[in-house]
Amino acid sequence: MGLDIMWVTGLIVIVAIFIVISAILYSKSIHRDGKKAKYDERQMAVRGRGYMFAFYTAVIVSVIPCFFTDEMKLFFGDLIYFIPLIVGMMVHTFYCVWNDAYIELNLDSKRWMTSISCIGLANLMIGIGNCSKGLLIDGEINSGILNLIVGIFAFILLIEIRVKNNLNKKKEAEEDEEFEA
Amino acid sequence: MKNLKLKAARAGKDMSQADLAEAVGVSRQTINSIEKGDYNPTIKLCLSICKTLGKTLDEIFWEEE
Numbered sequence: 001m002g003l004d005i006m007w008v009t010g011l012i013v014i015v016a017i018f019i020v021i022s023a024i025l026y027s028k029s030i031h032r033d034g035k036k037a038k039y040d041e042r043q044m045a046v047r048g049r050g051y052m053f054a055f056y057t058a059v060i061v062s063v064i065p066c067f068f069t070d071e072m073k074l075f076f077g078d079l080i081y082f083i084p085l086i087v088g089m090m091v092h093t094f095y096c097v098w099n100d101a102y103i104e105l106n107l108d109s110k111r112w113m114t115s116i117s118c119i120g121l122a123n124l125m126i127g128i129g130n131c132s133k134g135l136l137i138d139g140e141i142n143s144g145i146l147n148l149i150v151g152i153f154a155f156i157l158l159i160e161i162r163v164k165n166n167l168n169k170k171k172e173a174e175e176d177e178e179f180e181a
Numbered sequence: 182m183k184n185l186k187l188k189a190a191r192a193g194k195d196m197s198q199a200d201l202a203e204a205v206g207v208s209r210q211t212i213n214s215i216e217k218g219d220y221n222p223t224i225k226l227c228l229s230i231c232k233t234l235g236k237t238l239d240e241i242f243w244e245e246e
Contacts, residue, residue: 040207040208040211041223041226042207042208042210042211042214042220042222043211100210105207105208171213172209175197175198176197
């Protein structure tokens with residue numbers, strides 16, 4: 001019991017530290033040239049569509065457990081409630097990144113990506129720590145695996161942003177060549 | 182439908198997509214989408230683009246039949 005309280009306190013402290021660091025990075029350092037970060041009108045429209053796709057995806061995914069047997073429901077445990085949220089978030093994020101509507105204007109994307117890396121790494125570490133007790137506990141998936149999923153999600157997101165940035169740079173170079181010609 | 186008038190006006194002002202985007206406060210991809218005809222800008226953005234390029238709305242956004 002004592003260990004559990006220490007573990008929970010440690011977790012809260014880690015989360016609080018990351019929230020404070022993220023807030024400081026967001027409010028001060030990551031804005032370029034002192035300009036306020038904002039989404040332009042096309043980005044807001046894309047994000048609206050992204051939210052719609054995410055909502056429908058979350059609804060569809062949350063219906064799937066209705067067809068599960070009791071054993072399957074027991075096996076998935078609390079994850080049944082969280083998976084639709086995470087899948088919805090993934091859909092929104094990947095859609096927005098692919099349509100250049102995820103990162104705000106005037107935002108220093110390198111520092112932003114660094115903060116996402118830190119959050120991803122923290123989740124991975126917590127997730128690995130949680131899973132050291134085993135992926136299955138009493139025939140039920142260890143709900144601590146959620147941190148692992150969020151950590152992996154953060155790193156997939158970073159890879160997608162990197163790929164999209166490279167594609168944009170290629171297009172921009174082509175456009176510049178065309179412009180010079 | 183591609184907006185070649187915008188592209189021509191931008192080139193006439195010696196501005197890249199990034200330059201125009203910076204001037205009107207949107208992303209380069211937004212200007213690219215407008216030029217490709219993938220995105221219909223609001224009247225506010227149209228006006229901002231026209232003012233930056235020194236053109237009228239008709240000259241840049243009017244579609245000939």
